[in-house]
Amino acid sequence: MxxxxxxxxxxxxxxxxxxxxxxxxxxxxxxxxxxxxxxxxxxxxxxxxxxxxxxxxxxxxxxxxxxxxxxxxxxxxxxxxxxxxxxxxxxxISMIFQEPMTSLNPVVRVGKQIEEVLLLHTDIPKEQRKEHVLEIMREVGIPEAERRYRAYPFELSGGLRQRVMIAMAMIxxxxxxxxxxxxxxxxxxxxxxxxxxxxxxxxxxxxxxxxxxxxxxxxxxxxxxxxxxxxxxxxxxxxxxxxxxxxxxxxxxxxxxxxxxxxxxxxxxxxxxxxxxxxxxxxxxxxxxxxxxxxxxxxxxxxxxxxxxxxxxxxxxxxxxxx
Amino acid sequence: MIRYIAKRLLIMIPTMLAIIFIIFFIIHLMPNTPGRVILGISASEEQVIEKNKELGYYDPVPVQYVHYIINALKGDFGVSYQFGRPVFDILLPKFPITFRLAFLAILTSSILGILLGILSAEKKYSAADVAMTVLALFFASVPTFFLGIIMMLFFALRLGILPSSGSGNWTHMVMPVLSLALPSAAFISRITRSTMLDTIPEDYVMTARAKGCSPIRIIFAHELRNAMMPVVTEVGMNFAGLLGGSVIVENVFGLPGFGNIILNAINTKDGPVLMAAVVFLSFMFMIVMLVVDITYALLDPRVTARTVGGAK
Known part of the structure; x- marks a missing residue:
């Protein structure tokens, strides 16, 4: 073992x-x-x-x-x-799901949804969290991370949403x-x-x-x-x-x-x-x-x-x- | 967003004109000419006709309507037949008490209804849920005046801890607010329960759990916001209703509010007061509905995207 x-x-x-x-x-x-x-x-x-x-x-x-x-x-x-x-x-341990269309909260900006993980699990102060989020968003290949940070899930394609899920899981x-x-x-x-x-x-x-x-x-x-x-x-x-x-x-x-x-x-x-x-x-x-x-x-x-x-x-x- | 609000405000103008026309027409159908109402039964027919002419009662209804609109825009809603004072001066002092009553009632019922609704949904089919279902059914079906009287019996007569009627300090508001808030809370809790139950199996709730959110955080940060839309509608409808519809409660508890004035105006056939009161209430209703719609857009960004075409 x-x-x-x-x-x-x-x-x-x-x-x-x-x-x-x-x-x-x-x-x-x-x-x-x-x-x-x-x-x-x-x-x-x-x-x-x-x-x-x-x-x-x-x-x-x-x-x-x-x-x-x-x-x-x-x-x-x-x-x-x-x-x-x-x-x-x-x-x-983190998890991503089959349906990127419905796995993100439809009424919360995707950046905030990624940031929530930092809020829950780290002591990173509020002002610095956004920088971390943008970094992981770039890492998972989300173009124009700064703009996408403020986007709602319905404004993103399925592939981008799954990348957001991955960013959330990997942050x-x-x-x-x-x-x-x-x-x-x-x-x-x-x-x-x-x-x-x-x-x-x-x-x-x-x-x-x-x-x-x-x-x-x-x-x-x-x-x-x-x-x-x-x-x-x-x-x-x-x-x-x-x-x-x-x-x-x-x-x-x-x-x-x-x-x-x-x-x-x-x-x-x-x-x-x-x-x-x-x-x-x-x-x-x-x-x-x-x-x-x-x-x-x-x-x-x-x-x-x-x-x-x-x-x-x-x-x-x-x-x-x-x- | 600003464009959306502006558009909605513009739409209110023709709506308001149409509402005024309908009310105007209905009030015109009332028996008793204004001259008779003002001068009383002792006045002669000639005097009454003279008075009616003076008030423009014999002009065609559309002409009177246009006159009314023009005067209303100047802030002149006519003179009360009964009191001989401008309608505006009669209505305005009554508004704070009605507004306070409606506001406190809707605040109480929203907090109570939403919290109990969440509890019901989270503890689905438990004893607490069943108890709340029964209570909600009771409060939704019991008439307001009955609830008011029972409370009066209990709190004012039996326990003597609250004044039974009148207005003055906050203790006078407790029973009126409760008798308005409890039935409304019953409806709100039912709607909250069912919309919360709809969100629980959603995928994004699973995502939130996978992130490590606590149950409380899942409820308030993820489920509630998605479940709020129908609740907001219900709260808005109730609030608009309370602004005009607390006639019974105001009478039961002897509160000199809007409801009393309307009832009095109907009894004395005081056209201008009735007219202005109803116009004012319709206006308030439209404002509340606009606020509800704006709240929609704030709660759910997809609403703005649909109605305005683009979230930006």
Whole structure:
């Protein structure tokens, strides 16, 4: 276990609903070493955002961490009180969201919204805060920062708003940035710019990034390691190159096979069936019902094992293949 | 912004003219000619006709209307039939008491209503929320005069801590203000509750939490400002209503305000006083609505962008 960075250890999240308790995240473990960009990939509803929100202490009403720990630089933050969480949110861990259109307060000038982070987390006197804000705005590539400081969110484009969100997240130079589908709502040109920006900020601030996405293209572009999530569990975890060259879990293989490719002309395949609802989690391997390799063995819980150095897979069959 | 206000002020001129015309016409339809009102039932028909001629009562209504407007612009709103003094001198001294009553009532009800509304929204479906819903329903439905009388019974007769009627020091204002403020606070708290509930699931609230804002800061710095628009409308409407509509409360508590004058003018068919009072109230109403609209623009910059075309 590394000392620096974020370590999620066996994390489970329970969500109390009218129809009983659901477990959107079950026994998730991952590491985000300082300065790395780690991808968390999966379909909608697989628990990616829930994992991120539990790291931030921002679970929705009725949600709570029901097991496991989250360590930030060796400190267990999963046991933090709301007040303790507030003191690290925005300063040591920060988060940006999918919808830059609605994630900014529509009636407050964007400069003031960035400045609020300084107000909450630093002792910088009022007169000097604006200078810091303008500096970070320039750093994240907002042209005419002085003028944009006074702009309202509705006066900015989607790409600029996301840059404002990033400025807000980075102004305290956090150790960890959680980016929850940061480019999903943007067009591809802006997506490329934002990813490039995140990569350069990672280098200049030595911030680790947890990048949540369902877009494997984004993963391919900037991630160092990747975790693939399916129904609240991590099914495969490895370095990026291994994921694309040697995907081992049938779910990962299915995801990659359903990407359109320019160098092949055969028909796109898709993963058969649909994701079962969380209140009907299958016994044993959660992917078994949709898996082409499924056998009777898959009715028992598959082990999460290292098949190659640094390459973890949750599948009965993968271990067999290696043996 | 200044252009926007100027435009709104200009629009007020034709509106005011139209309002005056309608009121003028309605008052003209009242039975009893002014001559009869002024001279009383003992005067002869000839004397009455003579008086009416003197007042220009037999001129066509549009002519009288134009006369009225011209005189009004000079600050002359006519002479009261009943008191024989200029209308302006009769109305002006009554205004402070009505304004103070309306202002204190709206201040009390806004503070009370907004705070309770926030509490209701934050503690949705809790016992406190249910209790406030019931109380709000009670105060919104109980008639003002009834509330006033009950309070009078309790505070003036039973406890003897507040004077039951009249005007003088601040203790005379407590019960009138409360009986006007409580129903209004009930409406304001309901609206605040529902608009606050709308903001709670918004993405920017999540952003604020991710920044590390405290719950109090989230409410006041982020949610409330976005939730204020409908509340401001409600407060404005209530205030405008209170400026003219406290007739009942003024009567119950014996306060010599605007409401009393209007009621008296109706009873004595005192046309000029009634006319001027209604014109004045319409004017106040328009001013309040303008203030409400300006508040919109201050609360939400998108309003100016839409109405004026560009925020600058």
């Amino acid at each position: 590394t000392e620096n960075g974020l370590v999620v250890d066996n994390l489970s999240v329970t969500l109390k609903t009218r129809d009983g308790d659901l477990m959107p995240v079950s026994c998730v473990s991952m590491e985000i070493p300082q300065g790395c960009i780690v991808g968390l990939v999966g379909e909608s509803g697989c628990g990616k955002s829930m994992t991120a929100r539990s790291v931030m202490g921002l679970l929705p009403y009725g949600g709570s961490i029901s097991g496991g720990h989250i360590f930030l630089d060796g400190t267990d933050i999963s046991a933090f009180t709301p007040k303790q969480m507030r003191s690290i949110n925005g300063s040591r 305290c130079k956090p150790e960890l940035l959680i980016a929850d589908e940061p480019t999903t709502a943007l067009d591809v040109t802006i997506e490329a710019q934002i990813l490039k920006l995140m990569e350069s900020l990672r280098r200049s601030f030595n911030t680790s990034v947890l990048l949540i996405t369902h877009n494997l293209g984004v993963v391919a572009r900037i991630c160092d390691t990747v975790n693939v999530m399916y129904m609240g569990q991590i099914v495969e975890s490895c370095v990026k190159t291994a994921l694309f060259e040697n995907p081992q879990h049938p779910y990962t293989q299915g995801l990659l096979a359903s990407l359109p490719r320019l160098d092949r002309s055969e028909r796109l395949t898709n993963i058969k069936g649909t994701v079962p609802p969380l209140n009907a989690v299958p016994e044993g391997c959660r992917f078994a019902d949709r898996c082409p390799l499924a056998t009777g063995l898959c009715r028992t819980d598959p082990p999460y094992q290292e098949t190659e150095p640094g390459h973890f897979v949750r599948c009965h069959h993968c271990s067999k293949k290696e043996a």
